[in-house]
């Protein structure tokens with residue numbers, strides 16, 4: 001351990017240091033934070049002070065004029081049994097009070113950084129906020145507008161804390177949570193990705209990871225030792241915690257395990273032993289993790305990820321599908337100026353403004369490929385495809401079929417059952433322009449789903465193929481008429497994934513990594529350091545047990561074939577880390593091929609140029 005985050009003031013609003021400004025914890029008989037900072041300094045551990053910005057129960061109770069006046073006029077939020085029942089307004093006297101407390105800590109203790117948590121956008125209609133909104137011409141009766149004002153207030157407070165504290169210590173490392181990550185770029189020195197999958201499910205973290213890793217700042221992957229936030233009596237199995245941290249390390253994120261400090265101040269050795277055991281294992285591979293960056297040749301472009309870094313149904317579906325196919329990809333909110341991506345994927349509903357259309361056109365001119373699904377690619381007014389000539393299809397309107405089926409032609413039919421397949425989603429109708437290949441067609445049901453006055457029409461077998469395309473390919477652009485990623489999120493249809501895979505393989509024949517027989521439940525990530533590339537293999541399945549999902553053990557895989565792109569044949573050595581066990585390999589068709597004899601939960605395979 002070299003970095004510790006500990007509360008200077010917790011969610012309850014109590015300080016653990018000698019404070020002249022805040023409320024010291026009533027049972028604390030000594031300067032806990034001060035002693036901790038001394039102990040950390042002796043051991044060379046950097047200490048970061050945690051402040052909860054959005055919640056401070058005790059201070060809110062003593063200063064009711066500092067708390068959020070909720071949009072509905074209540075002082076307390078419903079339901080009451082949450083830490084967010086009373087939240088703090090960023091524009092009242094609380095603001096100066098908090099800045100003073102943070103400065104007090106930075107001035108008096110040798111802290112390395114600040115973690116500012118729960119900077120949520122609580123829509124507040126207190127007199128101070130309303131006064132400022134009126135000045136700015138913001139409609140206080142519009143909840144969305146009030147929420148956006150709260151977000152701006154949170155970011156302004158974070159910026160002010162950063163500016164004031166960096167006057168005292170310019171080297172402070174600051175990390176704020178909750179406002180859109182890209183709006184924190186000028187404030188955050190690193191990002192914390194906080195995720196407790198046993199509590200929040202296993203779907204959101206991968207989306208956040210594939211996105212935040214592109215923001216050009218260090219990322220800490222913070223998980224917990226417990227089953228749920230606020231759970232004092234839980235200790236997750238070793239592999240549950242370890243697999244989370246390994247997923248992060250495979251994506252260039254540093255590991256962090258959160259716990260609770262017992263109020264009596266007692267050490268919980270069982271917890272510390274587990275953390276020590278996990279860190280001791282991770283440490284054996286540190287040299288291959290340090291400074292390693294993820295390699296990606298595909299991007300999922302999804303502007304909404306800015307506001308929802310955990311993704312919605314379509315983005316979660318896309319990320320899961322690509323992870324299962326072992327594609328090396330990033331999630332980005334916009335196409336970068338100098339794109340390293342060979343394929344851009346626009347899932348389900350990404351409208352193209354003029355700038356996006358221009359960048360996509362440039363990407364295609366440079367030989368890149370595009371896969372879009374559903375309404376993606378339409379202009380902002382949703383009247384036509386923004387790049388109709390490139391897409392090779394004309395937009396006709398919403399698709400009326402419910403449910404819609406698809407008949408897939410020979411070209412992309414490999415591995416698919418020969419029958420009309422469900423799309424599990426809505427879509428649009430299109431008409432191919434001359435020269436565009438129609439590779440799959442929509443199939444209509446006998447009747448649409450619905451109540452017809454007598455019958456609930458819920459059994460809707462496919463009747464006949466229509467002339468309307470379900471999949472078109474024009475040059476390097478493939479378009480699916482339906483929201484197949486949302487459909488995949490809905491039903492996990494292996495056929496939908498296979499169809500997408502067939503299209504991706506055709507447009508992207510030489511990806512960074514090919515995995516011969518690695519099962520879809522396993523994950524493979526490629527990272528890079530100077531002179532070498534690493535393939536991380538993970539095989540963990542969160543099992544549904546009752547109401548929860550849990551990982552207890554890794555799954556053993558044998559004889560895994562991997563092919564890593566090595567255009568110029570520069571790889572001279574392949575081995576497993578940390579054992580440095582050499583693996584036989586050969587070069588073929590621009591790839592290095594190896595077979596990994598066995599992997600239990602996690603393996604790290606190193607491909608070195610020397």
Ligand SMILES: [Zn+2]
Nearest residue numbers: 089124126129
């Ligand atoms: Zn307010």
